[in-house]
Amino acid sequence: MDPKHVKPASAAAQALGWVDEKTRAIAPVIHTATTYLRDEDNQYRSGRIYARADNPAFDQAEALLAHLELGAQAALFSSGMAAATAVFQALAPGDHVVAPKVMYWALRNWLLGFASQWGLKVELVDMADLAAIRHAMQPGRTKLVWIETPANPTWVITDIAAAAEIAHQAGARLAVDSTTASPVLTQPLALGADLVMHSATKYLNGHSDVVAGALVTARDDEVWQRIKKVRAQLGGVPGSLDAWLLLRGMRTLFVRVPAACRGAQRIAEHFTGHPRIEAVLYPGLPTAAGHAVAARQMRGGFGGMLSLRIKGGETAAIATAARVQLWQRATSLGSVESLIEHRASIEGTGSPAPADMLRLSTGIEDAGDLIADLEQALAV
Ligand SMILES: *Cc1c(COP(=O)(O)O)cnc(C)c1O
Numbered sequence: 001m002d003p004k005h006v007k008p009a010s011a012a013a014q015a016l017g018w019v020d021e022k023t024r025a026i027a028p029v030i031h032t033a034t035t036y037l038r039d040e041d042n043q044y045r046s047g048r049i050y051a052r053a054d055n056p057a058f059d060q061a062e063a064l065l066a067h068l069e070l071g072a073q074a075a076l077f078s079s080g081m082a083a084a085t086a087v088f089q090a091l092a093p094g095d096h097v098v099a100p101k102v103m104y105w106a107l108r109n110w111l112l113g114f115a116s117q118w119g120l121k122v123e124l125v126d127m128a129d130l131a132a133i134r135h136a137m138q139p140g141r142t143k144l145v146w147i148e149t150p151a152n153p154t155w156v157i158t159d160i161a162a163a164a165e166i167a168h169q170a171g172a173r174l175a176v177d178s179t180t181a182s183p184v185l186t187q188p189l190a191l192g193a194d195l196v197m198h199s200a201t202k203y204l205n206g207h208s209d210v211v212a213g214a215l216v217t218a219r220d221d222e223v224w225q226r227i228k229k230v231r232a233q234l235g236g237v238p239g240s241l242d243a244w245l246l247l248r249g250m251r252t253l254f255v256r257v258p259a260a261c262r263g264a265q266r267i268a269e270h271f272t273g274h275p276r277i278e279a280v281l282y283p284g285l286p287t288a289a290g291h292a293v294a295a296r297q298m299r300g301g302f303g304g305m306l307s308l309r310i311k312g313g314e315t316a317a318i319a320t321a322a323r324v325q326l327w328q329r330a331t332s333l334g335s336v337e338s339l340i341e342h343r344a345s346i347e348g349t350g351s352p353a354p355a356d357m358l359r360l361s362t363g364i365e366d367a368g369d370l371i372a373d374l375e376q377a378l379a380v
Helices: 008-013 056-068 080-089 105-118 130-136 160-169 222-234 240-250 253-271 291-297 313-323 343-347 367-378
Strands: 073-077 096-100 121-125 142-148 173-177 195-199 213-217 277-281 305-310 339-342 357-361
Touching: 008 056, 008 253, 056 073, 056 213, 056 240, 073 080, 073 222, 080 105, 080 142, 080 173, 080 195, 080 213, 080 222, 096 105, 105 121, 121 130, 130 160, 142 160, 160 173, 213 222, 253 277, 253 305, 253 357, 253 367, 305 313, 313 339, 313 357, 313 367, 339 343, 343 357
Parallel strands: 096 121, 096 142, 142 173, 173 195
Antiparallel strands: 073 213, 195 213, 277 305, 305 357, 339 357
């Protein structure tokens, strides 16, 4: 059976069924070479020259991710930030880009700082409001609409298909930071997006031990070639061992993500209406503003990420995080262990994170244990 024609969970588990031709090994060889032999007649027929541009250690993770995202090609990067910034660096100074008000904070800061100084015209809009996206478009000048859904750290939902239509009508492309959804829950390219970005540090790797990023394109076109050139020139590529670990992590993606979704849903429902909780932010709750859109474009769950607003404000929130025993008090997300953090402390000034909010990344532990730990941390 061709592993490309089985369900995505099967394709991931077998990493597309790849076997090393020389040794018959069913786990990939770790290629560490930085340079490749030139042919005697001065050609490079292998297509490999130097590992800043390209590395066989990336091939399988890229092929599997492109397959899971229904894309033409994928490219690994040294981090999610390296992947995301390559997309913007493939544009030209003077180009207008539309990005979310609520999005991954380090990328927002880069867009408002470095990218704006470099000449990009960056406009931040409320991406839950389709009229606001439409209003921001400048046909001919707007080259890219960047969205993130569910969006850090309040899990606002953007309608991917509608955003794609608005972008395309104005002659712009749509890129989706799909880090928190993962290809298990959402396939943005099938909904009309042109590019998908992942912080592979999060769900794709899933074990808090690799920093990596990835892009997937719907088409191998001129923009994609510019992005690949940015990667080759700036060298934002992962090391071979990290690429190998990433593929190993991706093989269990379809077990980890549904488990995290089930836990997050239970936690969100449990703490809804809790006397010490001001609000539960989770798109899986029927009361969430983006629930209907999320139900349409996410399948099999609403993600492992949720946020709790704690009664008593910032002091009570930080004190609650201080009392957890099973949850790990750390930033980042998408790993097998559950993480909790006071988000406003990390993001600093200009953050849309409410001061009373704790961001929770649900891992794959027993959900009852996770709830009990939060209950004891909330009981004062
Ligand atoms: C972590 C994260 C990033 C940045 O990725 P790094 O791998 O840390 O560079 C971008 N977007 C989202 C949604 C993230 O969670």
